[in-house]
Amino acid sequence: MQLTFEVISENKLEVCKDLCNELMTFQKSVAHIRPEIFDNMRYETRLVPSVKNAIHNYIVVVKDGVTPIAYMYSNISSKESHSNEFATFFDLDSVKNKNVGNLAQFFIKKEYRQYGIGSKLFSMSMDWLNQFNDVEDYFIYVSNGNENALEFYKRKGFAVSHEILDGFITVLRR
Template sequence: MDLIYEIISDEEIETCRDLCNELMTFQKSKAHITPELFNHMNFDTRMVPSVKNAIRNYIVIVKDGEKIIAYVYSNISPKEAYSNNFATFFDIASVRKKNVGCLSQIYIKDEYRQFGIGSKLFDMSMDWLVQFDDVEDYFIYVSNGNDNALEFYKYKGFTVRHTILDGFITVLRK
């Protein structure tokens, strides 16, 4: 496999549309607690507003020839962004600094999994996230039923803290 890892700008996120929508469908297929919450989650409702509202974004796509086969999206946002009408993702008072880092979305196409691509994208995201002095708390949110992803993040050093929305989402922190 001759894969190319490419960092893209916020203006180029359209490139991630199909994979982001695949990720939402994948997560819905795994969920057993309120899977219908995914009905309105797609590239336009999740990734576009998130990229717009974050302070900084980091998006990496992976290409096999012309085909995009994976992406990861991480961001830095004010901690208050995680207490909204949808949910309170964590205790805001437990975060000392102004902003938090989040590995928000990662998706490797099925036939490309277990070859180390997820690890490489994870490492690139962490290297990017840890460089900012105004951030010392890092979060990942995993929807219920996606045990594989949960194990992957635990293996990478994140810890399960609590669940929100009656178990719909598990919050991991580092």
């Protein structure tokens, strides 16, 4: 195993396409609340619009040799962007600043889990998010059924804030 962690620019986002689609397939496979919502979620409908709508983006791809095996996407976005036709993700009045930090997407191929990749990606994300002095609120959204991710983020200092869409997503906050 020869792992490299590469920060990529938005114009190289396509390298995340297959991993993002695997994430959506995985989320549907473990969901017990409305898994059909994932039918329309893929790279073009989730990752691309999120990157385009964010104020700042941070994308890290992990490769084993030349093969992408994991990615993490974090962003800084306006708090108003978290209320849309899909859902209102948190009480906008509970955030005093105009922008929030998000660890928005995180995926590691199954055979590469338990090697510390997740902890390293998480640390990279938090280091990046913490450099924005005007951001005090950080969110992570975990789809229902993904208990391993939920417990991972709780061990890293995030707390469950609430659920949205009748339990479809658990909102964690720090």
